Amino acid sequence: KAGVTQTPRYLIKTRGQQVTLSCSPISGHRSVSWYQQTPGQGLQFLFEYFSETQRNKGNFPGRFSGRQFSNSRSEMNVSTLELGDSALYLCASSTGTTVSSPLHFGNGTRLTVT
Amino acid sequence: AQKITQTQPGMFVQEKEAVTLDCTYDTSDPSYGLFWYKQPSSGEMIFLIYQGSYDQQNATEGRYSLNFQKARKSANLVISASQLGDSAMYFCAMRDFSGGSNYKLTFGKGTLLTVNP
Numbered sequence: 001k002a003g004v005t006q007t008p009r010y011l012i013k014t015r016g017q018q019v020t021l022s023c024s025p026i027s028g029h030r031s032v033s034w035y036q037q038t039p040g041q042g043l044q045f046l047f048e049y050f051s052e053t054q055r056n057k058g059n060f061p062g063r064f065s066g067r068q069f070s071n072s073r074s075e076m077n078v079s080t081l082e083l084g085d086s087a088l089y090l091c092a093s094s095t096g097t098t099v100s101s102p103l104h105f106g107n108g109t110r111l112t113v114t
Numbered sequence: 115a116q117k118i119t120q121t122q123p124g125m126f127v128q129e130k131e132a133v134t135l136d137c138t139y140d141t142s143d144p145s146y147g148l149f150w151y152k153q154p155s156s157g158e159m160i161f162l163i164y165q166g167s168y169d170q171q172n173a174t175e176g177r178y179s180l181n182f183q184k185a186r187k188s189a190n191l192v193i194s195a196s197q198l199g200d201s202a203m204y205f206c207a208m209r210d211f212s213g214g215s216n217y218k219l220t221f222g223k224g225t226l227l228t229v230n231p
Contacts, residue, residue, distance in 0.1 A: 043221040056218045099147045099209055100166055105159035
């Protein structure tokens with residue numbers, strides 16, 4: 001079974017631009033979550049989608065948005081990039097139906113904002 | 115309030131020895147799950163082991179075991195017979211339903227484990 005695929009692996013953007021990150025979950029997984037990882041703040045939850053509906057949202061500004069398609073693939077968009085948005089963005093999928101279902105992570109997209 | 119606490123920023127262990135990574139958590143929900151993940155320098159997050167709040171026995175997965183002490187709200191990861199490839203960052207995480215945060219995982223700050231030859 002293929003794992004979680006995130007594209008692109010690396011991105012360099014300029015402050016003020018916008019960026020879209022993509023995530024393809026494990027086949028059969030209906031839940032997709034996004035996390036931001038930085039050395040200072042650690043792993044912070046952005047949002048989670050289940051069957052195309054946002055089910056949970058973290059404490060991030062509205063510049064961070066996401067969506068999920070009918071095939072469970074998900075995209076995350078960050079508008080008006082700031083230097084502080086430089087981070088590793090991790091996508092994870094799960095069945096999303098039980099408390100015991102683990103998240104399976106992709107390799108991440110490393111975003112650098114200059 | 116911080117829900118997951120990992121008090122050891124870094125740990126060192128000799129190859130072939132056992133090591134315990136600490137994790138304490140806080141929740142008012144009687145139903146919750148605890149997870150451990152490994153993150154090598156490559157960046158991928160690898161799921162290691164799971165313990166449910168109602169599980170009667172401590173979870174084990176190969177060389178990984180979880181020392182679950184519910185009353186103390188601790189879920190320490192034990193790695194037996196350490197290998198050089200175990201050198202990585204280790205994260206403890208919890209899923210509960212308090213505050214309506216369904217299915218979200220909350221992570222600790224992590225412990226950087228270094229295995230010495």
